[in-house]
Amino acid sequence: MCIAGGRIHDLQGAGSKTFGATAPTLSAQHVSTHDHLFFEGDARDRIYIVESGWVKLYRTLIDGQRQIVGFANSGSILGIESDGHYSNSCEAITDVIIRPIPAIRINGICKNDPALADQILRQIARQLGAAQSQLATIGAQSAEQKLATFLLSIADLCEVNHDREFDLPMRRGDMAEFLGLRLETVSRKMTEFQRRGWIKLTSLYHCRFLQRHVLEQLAQGGEADTGVALRAC
Amino acid sequence: MCIAGGRIHDLQGAGSKTFGATAPTLSAQHVSTHDHLFFEGDARDRIYIVESGWVKLYRTLIDGQRQIVGFANSGSILGIESDGHYSNSCEAITDVIIRPIPAIRINGICKNDPALADQILRQIARQLGAAQSQLATIGAQSAEQKLATFLLSIADLCEVNHDREFDLPMRRGDMAEFLGLRLETVSRKMTEFQRRGWIKLTSLYHCRFLQRHVLEQLAQGGEADTGVALRAC
DNA sequence: AGAACCGCTTGATTTCAGTCAATTCGATTA
DNA sequence: TAATCGAATTGACTGAAATCAAGCGGTTCT
Known part of the structure; x- marks a missing residue:
């Protein structure tokens, strides 16, 4: 399963074309507090751009311990660190509006959609920097x-x-x-x-x-x- | 300063074109054990692809505490998480051979060099996943x-x-x-x-x-x- | 050879954060 | 207004890792 409670709703007509002429065509969706966008291990069929609200990204160890690897809000792109399957679970901690992008667009994205690819490259670089800062915080x-x-x-x-x-x-x-x-x-x-x-x-x-x-x-x-x-x- | 001891040597003719027809033109360089490729805060004039050997990437807190945010070996790309300035220091822990790529190529890279851009995108995604795994290890x-x-x-x-x-x-x-x-x-x-x-x-x-x-x-x-x-x- | 150095190991002790448990607070419902 | 429930706070105690300190083994330098 991908969406707990099935409470993601299409928001037809909500903010479109935020990411230029080559932007994704799927419509924005609403996710309620405590609902999941996806779970660790799910097939990664899409990535998401957060338009409003907050989510947490976390991993669960076998003994039940959890580690939140990041919080994300407006502008963040979710699911880019994975390949084939999501490597984190993602839960809304407030009501959230997201815009999905089909994963199929990601392969060869540089050729097909350089504007989006640049956007993703900047975002993922920022996230890597943030993760490394967090390593320093947690570790030292x-x-x-x-x-x-x-x-x-x-x-x-x-x-x-x-x-x-x-x-x-x-x-x-x-x-x-x-x-x-x-x-x-x-x-x-x-x-x-x-x-x-x-x-x-x-x-x-x-x-x-x-x-x-x-x-x-x-x-x-x-x-x-x-x-x-x-x-x- | 960027290279401690100035012991980076050009290796003219060493392994070339590893990254396709659009690959960088700078020649491979040798770095000796314990020498630095760059320091946190240095202007980021280039990124590097590791061809052999091991490096460590680390941050230093003001009180002298250090956190190693990753080890990298053959195939890793260094310096992609930063923008303008390196956000980590990078030191060779064995003798290392690296191939530099001028940072100038990074802007608008998707249009100009989609093959390299795809390469970088995969690498940075892998590094982000690794950093998140490490967060779970250190934190939990x-x-x-x-x-x-x-x-x-x-x-x-x-x-x-x-x-x-x-x-x-x-x-x-x-x-x-x-x-x-x-x-x-x-x-x-x-x-x-x-x-x-x-x-x-x-x-x-x-x-x-x-x-x-x-x-x-x-x-x-x-x-x-x-x-x-x-x-x- | 001897001295000095460096990184690692081992021991004794301390301390910070974890654990377990009880209580409070605030929001929601009966 | 009372009852209930989840989340947060507070307290007492414990324990895992940090700290401080000494010693070991290999390498380099004089």
């Missing part, structure tokens, strides 16, 4: 540093508003599975960040930076000084 | 599982010979920086794997599988049973 940072890095990068994707406020569209457990932590650890650190006055959670899924520079220092591998001036030495 | 596995996964995948890249023997071209510290562990932990686990009769180190950089299935079970998230039969229950 402490829980505290991981969370700081995560908040900054998610805020970046969400475009922080004038109040330094941004969405946190995923659950604590998703954050944990992305960062290689447990949700209890994420929860504790979020609480600690608040207690120290670095962030303010206006709701579970809404966050505001109070001391962004402290998080940036943490993320870059420095010590958090909480405003205490460093003495020259 | 124990030290023991990480090492089992690593040995299996490196053996795969090296092509195990008839004696189930394969090269381990990197140092313990490199393995550690790749797996998000400390070199002491890698050393301990390697010793433990040997003591349990799963592997035999014929030298520091040469390994033989004795009980490959145990490692495979470990890597997939199961318990290691060391040959003791499981009772049906």
Whole structure:
């Protein structure tokens, strides 16, 4: 099966030709929160361009452990890392609108559709860079540093508003599975960040930076000084 | 600077036209062990195709922590994840022969050189898949599982010979920086794997599988049973 | 030969994050 | 308003890997 619950709906007439004259012809589709676009191992019959909303991409190990390998929102292309079969599962974490592209178009795409191919090449390069950054985060940072890095990068994707406020569209457990932590650890650190006055959670899924520079220092591998001036030495 | 020690040598006449009629014109170059092809942040003036030998790709955090984001050998394309500037440093861990491709060719490559573009697209997709697998390894596995996964995948890249023997071209510290562990932990686990009769180190950089299935079970998230039969229950 | 160096191994101890368990919070429904 | 359910928080305890430190073995340099 490819779509859990079969709740993907065609949106005839919704935003078309986003990707130029050679763009795909399939119409945009709607996916509800918690529905899957595809599962790891499914035959890859199409790739998807996200038009709005958020999805998570993850892998499941045999012992049930899961690893989220990325979150994706508007502009992301899904399914390009695989060949024949999807190598990740993909679940909507908000309501999502996607535009499918038949996989058949991918073979020899450079000859047949150079505009789309360039688009895909840029996207996949960006995703590879992001995956490598995430490797550095997961492999070389402490829980505290991981969370700081995560908040900054998610805020970046969400475009922080004038109040330094941004969405946190995923659950604590998703954050944990992305960062290689447990949700209890994420929860504790979020609480600690608040207690120290670095962030303010206006709701579970809404966050505001109070001391962004402290998080940036943490993320870059420095010590958090909480405003205490460093003495020259 | 781009090449530490300036020890990259042109190899005029060495293997040419590996990548079809539209292949790059620059000649192959030799890089000695421990020399750098490029550093994180350098202007990306070219990408490279590895023709022989091994390199490591890594990032350095401000506090000096390093994360190896990948090892690459024959057939790999280096520098494609970046745009304008290299996002990783690249160091030869053995003597290496590479073929450079001027970055200028990359823009609009689909129109100008579709054969090379298809090649790059396949390579980058493979690298993204590998990076995501590595995320799952680093984020969701124990030290023991990480090492089992690593040995299996490196053996795969090296092509195990008839004696189930394969090269381990990197140092313990490199393995550690790749797996998000400390070199002491890698050393301990390697010793433990040997003591349990799963592997035999014929030298520091040469390994033989004795009980490959145990490692495979470990890597997939199961318990290691060391040959003791499981009772049906 | 001796000294110095480098990478690896091994041991003792500490610590950060994981585990297990209880409780709270918030949204939805009866 | 009470009941229910899922998600998040909080607490007590444990354990796996990090840290700190010493020693080993091979290679290179004087």
